Amino acid sequence: MSFKVSVQPAGREFTVEPGQTILDAALASGMILPYSCRNGTCSTCRGRVVSGSYDAGPAPARILEADDLARGYTLLCQARPTSDVVIEAEEVRMSGDIVVRKMPVRVQALTPLAADVMEVTLQLPSAEAFRFQPGQYLEFLFKDGRRRSYSMACAQAVDHRVQLHVRHMPGGAFTDRVFGRGDEPLKARDILRIEGPLGSFFLRADDRPIIFLASGTGFAPIKAIIEGMLGRGDRRAAVLYWGGRRPADLYQAELASGWRARLPGFRFVPVVSDALPEDGWAGRTGWVHQAVMTDFPDLSGHQVYACGAPPMVEAARHDFVHQRGLSPQAFHADAFTSEADRAEVQA
Template identity: 50%
Template sequence: MNPSQSQNPSHSVTVQPSGRAFTANEGEALLAAAIRQGIGLPYGCKDGACGSCKCKKLEGTVTQGTHQLKALSLEEAANGFILTCCAVAHSDVVIESRQVTDESAYPIKRMPSRVSSMARASHDVMVIRLQLPAADVFKYHAGQYVEFLLRDGDRRAYSMGNAPHTQADTPGVELHIRHMPGGKFTEHVFGAMKEKEILRIEGPYGSFFLREDSAKPMVLLASGTGFAPIKALIEHLQYKNITRPAVLYWGGRRPADLYMNDWVQARLAEMPNLRYVPVISDALPEDGWTGRTGFVHQAVLQDLPDLSGYQVYACGAPIVVDSARADYSALAGLPPEEFYADAFTTEADKHRETA
């Protein structure tokens, strides 16, 4: 062994049941190593907050980095589960994980983008469009996200609200940004940001996208701006003429939170296999709301008590996604592997109870 090898040892990571393998450098998180080498593992936040990357360690030794207990409980850790986004190998490792196909791993690019338009969709949601370099084709799956690279090194993640085929005419992405009072990035978006501003982005990231090899009917579950990646999925379904039955459940506190309700209504007129159930949890008398009320994830259970033959695509607040994941499997028979999710974790979410 030469000196450089001894100073920078690496470890082999094998993914079962696929048998694919990759190499993790000393101190490198398993997920980062997989992304670097084009190996598609499931993940969401990359910060130990959402649990999307949780998998079973079958062999080897890892150190589990700081994470939220709701993403990986002490009991789960004791039973051999790890979060690949913050687990570092100290030996060769074998993990058991649902793997995204190789074809799905589009290259991650870092590029400048220009703010081409800004439009208030509601009192606290801004829809912005970023123009991308025309010469640099940006490939992604409907449902994935990009990260803004801020000047101080921080990052902020937002899902694309437009499907990839829309790149053909005008290279660019649509993002739905909710104002978080005091938020470093969103205060800028809702304050000083102007059209033509240049921002740096990196992506695509995430393993949330449509599994087109299935014919199962779909539940599309969104809360708040979790609608953005769901909108991209709906655009993709329409473009590809995918006729699997799909029902959208979109939840908000008040009707104005369903900030693209008219867009959904227009799609319903064009897509006979799409249904829509808007759900409001805290309507006021002046809203005049006469539709469904309560929590959006529970409305699904009320309408579809047997989800054993479905796929669920869920996006939005972590409490909605986490509750749906648990309840749909325990109460409605949804196979855990048919629940695809992207929980919108904020910076505050990432610093809650950790282990």
């Protein structure tokens, strides 16, 4: 049986078919709600059910705070209506020429950026332009039904090519291939299949100063966003906090430092959590979101774009909102989830 979903304050409606989640039905109808992982391991798709009944699944109780659950918030990527429902959620405005498609791609190059980070350049079909918002991601589609998500690390497809930053996860079915492990190592000229662009992580039109927050390869979509700002001549004040365990984890720190000369008002703050004496690290230490907390006692006038591991993203969301006055609507995130993260939520 299908049910109607009414969205406030947008005043939009769409129908959820049997087996669909609210998020999937919204996307199928052409309405874009905030989303990232689509598997219940982050809270980007958090929305409030005003009225109606639904099956929330187990994920919200693990991801959302008790107060949010009591007020009717849930994860729209997991919620399946059991009646007509009314929800409160932000509608994301997307450029009309951005279309989600499935297509074959060719591996054009594999370029090491660090011992455990590979830049993968994909050659897209030349018959049709692949347009996306800097910050969005694509998914690899494999024959056994598995999917793997990676953000574009470029602001646009130049010569029908895009770049991804892939971190090696030992034992990972896809990343082992990328790093030449296993029986079927990935190599130049291999053909893969993708779907994209996906996600709602991209720069909003706004005059407020920006804080970019990245951990590990969460730098990739933020790199794309900043390069998009450079290309447009966007002069908003912005600061990038990029965290890693060791200095080598900040694999394009020199590139990030160089943006200051091209983007007035831009600052780059590298943060290392587990530096060893042999690293010779003299910069900031500790958790990367705590560095923001130290520097900004009041975030009420800022926008935040955070990307990286779910614990970092969720800690930043909570602390920035509850301790530094950030508007919840001003926190935009893309949490990079692993198969282990997904398995934990689905257990």
